Amino acid sequence: MSKRNLSDALSVAGSDTIIGSDVHVKGHIMTDSDISFDGHMEGDITSQGNVSVGVNAQVKGNLKGFNVVVAGQVRGNITASGEASVLSTGNVHGDIVAASLAIDSGGIFVGQSSQSQPASSPTTH
Amino acid sequence: MYYYIVNPAAGHGQIKGLQDKLKQRLDTLGISGQWSKTTGPGEATRLTEAAVQAGATTIVAIGGDDTLNEVINGIGTSDHIAVGVIPLGLRNRLSRQLGIITWQQACDALAARRLTSYSLIAAGQQYFLSTLTLGFETDLDKRIDAPDSKLTGRLKQFTSSFGHARRFPRLHAVIEIDDSYTIECDVFSLAIANQKFLNPLADNQLLVAFSEKPRRRLKTGKLVWQSLRRQELTLLDDTASNRLFAKRVVLTTTPATGIMVDGKVAGRTPIAIRLTDRNIRFITEKIVGDFKRTVSTSAAQQPKNQSS
Numbered sequence: 314m315s316k317r318n319l320s321d322a323l324s325v326a327g328s329d330t331i332i333g334s335d336v337h338v339k340g341h342i343m344t345d346s347d348i349s350f351d352g353h354m355e356g357d358i359t360s361q362g363n364v365s366v367g368v369n370a371q372v373k374g375n376l377k378g379f380n381v382v383v384a385g386q387v388r389g390n391i392t393a394s395g396e397a398s399v400l401s402t403g404n405v406h407g408d409i410v411a412a413s414l415a416i417d418s419g420g421i422f423v424g425q426s427s428q429s430q431p432a433s434s435p436t437t438h
Numbered sequence: 439m440y441y442y443i444v445n446p447a448a449g450h451g452q453i454k455g456l457q458d459k460l461k462q463r464l465d466t467l468g469i470s471g472q473w474s475k476t477t478g479p480g481e482a483t484r485l486t487e488a489a490v491q492a493g494a495t496t497i498v499a500i501g502g503d504d505t506l507n508e509v510i511n512g513i514g515t516s517d518h519i520a521v522g523v524i525p526l527g528l529r530n531r532l533s534r535q536l537g538i539i540t541w542q543q544a545c546d547a548l549a550a551r552r553l554t555s556y557s558l559i560a561a562g563q564q565y566f567l568s569t570l571t572l573g574f575e576t577d578l579d580k581r582i583d584a585p586d587s588k589l590t591g592r593l594k595q596f597t598s599s600f601g602h603a604r605r606f607p608r609l610h611a612v613i614e615i616d617d618s619y620t621i622e623c624d625v626f627s628l629a630i631a632n633q634k635f636l637n638p639l640a641d642n643q644l645l646v647a648f649s650e651k652p653r654r655r656l657k658t659g660k661l662v663w664q665s666l667r668r669q670e671l672t673l674l675d676d677t678a679s680n681r682l683f684a685k686r687v688v689l690t691t692t693p694a695t696g697i698m699v700d701g702k703v704a705g706r707t708p709i710a711i712r713l714t715d716r717n718i719r720f721i722t723e724k725i726v727g728d729f730k731r732t733v734s735t736s737a738a739q740q741p742k743n744q745s746s
Contacts, residue, residue, distance in 0.1 A: 328640070328641065328683070329681075330681065330682045330683065331678070331679070331680060331681045331682070332621070332680055332682065333650070333679040333680050335623055335624065335650055336621055336622070336623040336680060337621070337622040337623065338619055338620065338621050338622075339619060339620050339622075340615075340618055340619025340620055341618055341619055342615075342618070342619050343618065344682075344683070352623075356619060
């Protein structure tokens with residue numbers, strides 16, 4: 314890969330956190346940028362950007378971000394300044410506070426939802 | 439005052455045929471200085487310390503990545519010294535990352551004296567500039583000096599490395615990030631990089647990238663082929679299955695395994711790695727305009743007038 318291609322790769326999505334499946338995490342992940350999580354988590358994830366929970370993910374903890382998209386399993390509360398989405402493979406047991414909420418057909422949500430004031434955009438860099 | 443530290447073993451004695459031409463070029467450019475040759479591992483650090491004591495303002499490593507790394511570790515806390523490199527030999531990832539490819543270009547860069555300050559990373563008691571690695575790609579680096587220039591030779595290297603990759607033992611890693619969270623997983627290859635060194639417009643933090651063992655032969659083959667081509671580490675591209683950012687990392691593996699730091703074998707796990715506030719000025723050919731600011735995916739997808 315040439316220097317320019319490496320630079321390109323580091324720039325776009327260069328600041329996103331990505332944690333794949335088969336990874337076990339304990340503690341509190343805090344990040345300024347977007348995060349895609351597909352592993353096993355005991356603890357919270359807090360992002361100033363978007364939070365994506367992949368189809369293989371199992372999270373026991375709270376999620377906080379601008380938009381939060383869940384395709385896996387979450388046992389905990391979700392706080393989204395923008396939209397919270399539970400996709401068709403998603404399974405959420407906990408409360409959701411978000412400016413808007415979308416639950417796809419097949420998605421499971423057990424808990425209480427409430428609406429917050431919408432924020433303008435994620436404060437990522 | 440310029441001080442040149444030469445590794446005579448670099449590139450299987452490449453300096454022998456080059457020294458006179460090199461000295462002449464440096465003289466023409468008005469940057470001749472004192473020369474010293476290393477006699478073994480660690481010598482470049484001692485020579486650097488002596489040069490700093492003697493009042494050198496520019497120290498130039500003539501050799502590969504390990505020579506440059508030893509010079510970096512000899513600078514101490516002096517913040518007025520500039521470090522340059524004239525690449526020799528087969529392991530020159532650092533000089534490539536500084537934008538310097540050939541010895542002729544290196545001489546011109548020394549004369550132009552374009553300086554950029556970089557933070558060093560501490561790994562245990564040592565400092566490094568660019569990347570710490572462990573796992574398969576590190577093992578491959580140690581086994582193969584350079585990719586064979588002939589296709590038949592390259593294919594032979596590939597076949598042997600592919601088999602090695604398939605048999606590579608399981609490495610269980612515990613990675614503590616910023617005293618905030620801990621990751622446990624099986625690791626095939628891992629790299630911890632100085633993000634700002636790789637991209638001057640990026641945030642000053644460590645990029646931690648690691649991958650599990652590829653399950654598919656095709657993916658294994660692709661990884662081995664790319665590694666053999668000796669381009670940048672495959673983990674630092676956007677295909678790493680795991681990437682995150684930190685200021686401090688504590689790395690433990692079972693079993694303990696060797697690590698390479700800036701292409702030099704440098705100890706074993708467990709090891710603590712942290713971003714330091716020690717900066718060194720490097721003579722570089724990197725042009726900031728070649729790089730793009732790092733942005734998150736969501737920020738990149740927003741219309742320009744809404745981007746922060």
